[in-house]
Amino acid sequence: MSEPYEHHEYDVLIIGAGGAGLRAAIEAKQRGLSVGIVSKSLLGKAHTVMAEGGIAAAMGNVHSEDNWMVHFRDTMRGGKYLNNYRMAELHAKEAPDRVWELEQWGALFDRTKDGKILQRDFGGHRYARLAHVGDRTGLELIRTLQQKVVSMGADVFMECKVLQLVHDAEGRIAGCVGYWRATGEFITFQAKTVILATGGIGKSWKFTSNSWESTGDGHAMALWAGANLIDMECVQFHPTGMVWPLSVRGLLVTESVRGDGGVLRNSLGERFMFNYIPEMFRAETADSEEEGDKWYDDHNAGRRPPELLPRDEVARAINSEVKAGRGSPHGGVFLDIASRRTPEFIRRRLPSMYHQFMELAGVDITREAMEIGPTCHYMMGGVQVNADSQETVVPGLFAAGEVGGGMHGANRLGGNSLSDLVVFGRRAGIGAAEYIASGQAATTFNQSEVDAAIDAALAPLSRESGENPYDIQHDLQEMMQANVGIIRNAEELAEATKKLDEFTERVKNISVKGTRVYNPGWNLATDLPAMITVCKSVTLGATLRKESRGGHTREDFPNPSPEFGKINLAQSSDGGTWDSPINVVESPILILPDDLKALLEETK
Amino acid sequence: MAQVTMRVWRGDASGGDFETFTIEQNDGEVVLDVIHRIQATEAPDLACRWNCKAGKCGSCSAEINGKPRLMCMTRLDTLPAGPVTVTPMKTFPIIRDLVTDVSFNYVQAAKVPAFMPPPMPEGGYRMFQEDVARGQEFRKCIECFMCQDVCHVIRDHEDNKTHYAGPRFFIRYAELEMHPLDQNDRRDLIREDMGLGYCNITKCCTEVCPEHIKITDNAIIPLKERIVDAHYDPVAWLGRKIRRKPKTSAADAAVQPAP
Incomplete structure (x- = not known):
């Protein structure tokens, strides 16, 4: 290869400019490190903008009973206990500070009557816990972080695609190679640390809420470079994607519709979710429509309706209804908020859903039910990392956000993704700084x-x-x-x-x-x-x-x-190229300390 | 199967021309769907930007039948019968086909003095919904840059780009100025360096905004009023006299109170 190309050097190179990548960049910059951010798209267009409902953090602004321990429990139960408990613990403890931090950087969340950050109900969360801005919370998050990064002066390489990670002679991470999309010219980055923040993998499915970018670059590059992937079988199908018109099939319909009172019905008009309450959640789920409806106004007056079970449960139930012949005309089921809330409420709380259905499907969601069905949405599995530092087994390589594995176990709760990005993006930035300070970083470039x-x-x-x-x-x-x-x-x-x-x-x-x-x-x-x-x-x-x-x-x-509940399946590459075989070992899940275990056993 | 005729501009900075494709069209499809179908079949190298395909990321801006639109939110069945013309945004330099160099906007973004709040009290700031609602309107912006594209101050006068921030950044400045917690004063900067005075409130930006932000009425006009107030306030004027030499510019001359 004789063609000349650009070469850049940084302390920390971050691949991906979504929530995790930008939060990592801020942390590394604040610690005085030189930072480069590489993004396949323009800055501010990352898939984080698609997050709608909110960011989960036990601030207790709406229900003062809420605290990190309940959030931890909800996350572990939602993940069917496959989670890396330490990540779930750090996440639950640190999420409130990360939300308040966003406000210090200019985010404008919706407010409670007494001027605090408003929080909304979501599936699997015991209390109203999602800080939000209408149904465009992801946009608020990305814009806030983007503006903060720009004000700090980090170098952002936009529309630049990374092809592969590069090691040093000892096998440590030393940087990466990629190309500029605008010119096709190649570019190399030599860096003491690389943080993968590349997001998800959903573009390999036909019906997906993910954009063209979600091709799993970070998952794959980490595997090729010697890191392990865990829980790769755990792909989240979001229960509510659009099903019609065909051209938008899979497009996300926020869980906030259900959090704010929307219910699921089959072609017979039945609220079928009452037939699908699993044993694990029976004690905390309403068993009649009447009880579920009371809960929206007063969480002490009844148990939560089954429409707000975790996503895996709801998606499977919808799938079963359609298979049983009780689906909607275009092969989904009905999501109805029109008959339950006023048009003003719907337009104020769900403005982008109103807009999306009106423009793309010609459906007025304040008057008619939506047709929805499951869509490939989120990757729980990912790069195996140290919970505290986000470091992988490859020295110098870190991973944060959706590309990381362990935090969400076998199923992610809604709202836990945006908080994951900022909690572990920050931790990856700290991890990278500490690794550099330890003096072990690569000095050569293969x-x-x-x-x-x-x-x-x-x-x-x-x-x-x-x-x-x-x-x-x-x-x-x-x-x-x-x-x-x-x-x-x-x-x-x-x-x-x-x-x-x-x-x-x-x-x-x-x-x-x-x-x-x-x-x-x-x-x-x-x-x-x-x-x-x-x-x-x-x-x-x-x-x-x-x-x-x-x-x-x-x-x-x-x-x-x-037996399977005790292990993660950890995969590694046998050869390091994209067509190499993949090895699998059983990796025992971390054993919970007794004090955290006690939190899970609480049934109150 | 229904078909649609698409006239798509193809070329680069050195020039180009329309290429016509007659291609399958299905019920409910948007312009971006048929652009993708062209890529997947006849022209895999047809360049266009897109990400979310849901009107949330603002990547796929183009001019459809001469009007700035998001390709992902423009249903073909809402357009007049006949060929559909798709061209890149005119205000920005062409990279290739429908992709333009929008770096002007990122240069402007880097000039915005950061948000500066007071230290946060224990338990978080208190702000009220009616106070944050004004800023929230502007923070709906998806940075599609169509308001910049349609603004004739830069669309028709390339040389104004050095001293004119454009509607996207006027709403950003308005948002910061109206933020209940912000303590930074950007009024001199907006008047002198960002060229607010060049805007003569023709509302073209508001008309094309896919988020329906009232850019002119809710951001630009109030911003002009604040700046005029500050500029002609005698105390502020004296302060400015002492600090620095007053500037006379076309921007000053164009500053005018709201109708």
């Missing part, structure tokens, strides 16, 4: 890894003929939706495993037309290796976890198994 990554990226442009990357992406999405969707079984997973080997061969035969200048076809060709790696990893985890737990549901193993 040029042969750079050369190999550039050669691989250029290959599709030099093939005279071959496959269109869009065809491969389309077929991959269809295949994953059909075989590794919300309900799985051994037969379909075996089919997926076989197909993924075929996809690997197809990716090796991609041919791209045009130049490297802002060429989306070429960009997609460079995303596909990561997508294939991540799909293999999800399929492998799903094949091996022979039980149903949280976001992972096996038709052939419909119940949770106590």
Whole structure:
């Protein structure tokens, strides 16, 4: 590779400019380190903007009984106890400070009558806990962090795609190699630490709430670089995505609709969720419509309605109703807030949902029910990290936010994602600073890894003929939706495993037309290796976890198994390239100390 | 199967032309859907920006039949029959096809003096909904930059970009000025360096805002009033005299009270 390219050096290089990446950047800057941020899109466009309902933090502004211990318990129960307890503990303890910090940086949350930050109800949270701004909380978070970062003067490399991490001679992380999307020119970053904050993987499914960016780059690059991935079988299908028009199928409909009074009905008009209350949540869930309705006004007057069960429960129930022939005309169920709240209330509390349905579906949600169904939404699984520092097993490599694994266990509660970003983004920034201070950071840069990554990226442009990357992406999405969707079984997973080997061969035969200048076809060709790696990893985890737990549901193993409840499946790459085989070991989950265990056993 | 004819501008900074595609169109589809279909079939190298496809990120701004719109929120069945013309935003330099260089906006963002609150009391700040609501309107901004695109101060006069922040940043300044906690005074900066006076309130920005922010009425006009008040207040005037030499500029001349 003789072509010259740009080279930059930083103490901390952050890949991803969503909530986690920006919060990590602020922390590292505040500690006097030089910081570079690399983003596949423009600054401020990260997938964080899609978060709608709020940021969970036990501030106790609406219900003074709330505290970190209840939040911890809710998170662990929601995650079906597969969580890294230490992450759940740190998250619950630190989230309130992170929310108040956002306010000090200019965020404007909705207020209570006495001027505090207002909090709303959400699935799986015992108390109203989500600080929010209408239904555009993610936008508020990203804009606040973006403005803070800009005011501090960090270097942001926008529309720059990272291809691969680079090591030093001793195997420590030393930086990465990528290219500018606008010009197609390559660029290398040498850094003492790299923080992965690349978000999710949902673009490999047909019906998804995720954007083109969610191709699992960070998950894949971490695996290739020697880190472990855990819980990769735990993919969250959000219960409420749009189902019609087809072109927006999968687009997110916020859980706030249910938090604010919306209910789910089947084609017979029944509130079917009352038929799907699992034993684990029976004691705290209303058993009649009357009781559930009282709860909205006074949480002491009744138990919470079953529409606000954790997402995995609600998504499975919707799936069952549709399969039983009680679905809506376009294959979903009905989400009705129109008959339960005034038009003024709906427009004030859910302005972007009102707008989204009006403009895209021609549905006025203040007058009619919405048609919704499950959509691929969030990756619980991710890079295995130290809970306190977010460091991986590869020295110098950190991961925070959705790309990190462990915090949410087998199922994430709504609202715990935005708080995850800022709690662990900050901790990754601290972790990186401490690692640098310890003097162990890499000093050399493995040029042969750079050369190999550039050669691989250029290959599709030099093939005279071959496959269109869009065809491969389309077929991959269809295949994953059909075989590794919300309900799985051994037969379909075996089919997926076989197909993924075929996809690997197809990716090796991609041919791209045009130049490297802002060429989306070429960009997609460079995303596909990561997508294939991540799909293999999800399929492998799903094949091996022979039980149903949280976001992972096996038709052939419909119940949770106590044995599988004690382990995470940890995956590592055998060879370090995108087409290398993946190894799996059983990694015992962390044992809870007695004081935290006691919190889980409290049933009050 | 219904078909639609799309005239899409293709080219780069050195020039370009329209390319016509006749392509399948399904019920309920938006312009971005057919642009994606063109990419997936006939022109995999057709450049366009997009992210959320839900009107929340502001990436896919373009001019559809000559009007700035988000491609992801423009349903084909709302457009007049006949070919649909898609061009890049005119105010920004072309990178390729529908993608423009919007770095002007990031340069302006870096000039905004940061939010400066007093120290936070125990248990958080107290602010009331009616006080935060004004700023919240401006914080709905998704940075699609269509208000910047349509603002003729920079759309028709490239040279104004050095001393004019544009509507997106006037709402940012308005938000900070109206923030119940902010203690930074940006009024001189807005008048002298951000060129607020160039805006002659034609409301083109408000008309194209996909978030329906009343940019002119709720941000620019109140901002002009505040700055005029500060500028012509004798005490403030004296203070300014002592601190620095007064400036005379086109911006000053254009400052005018609200109608």
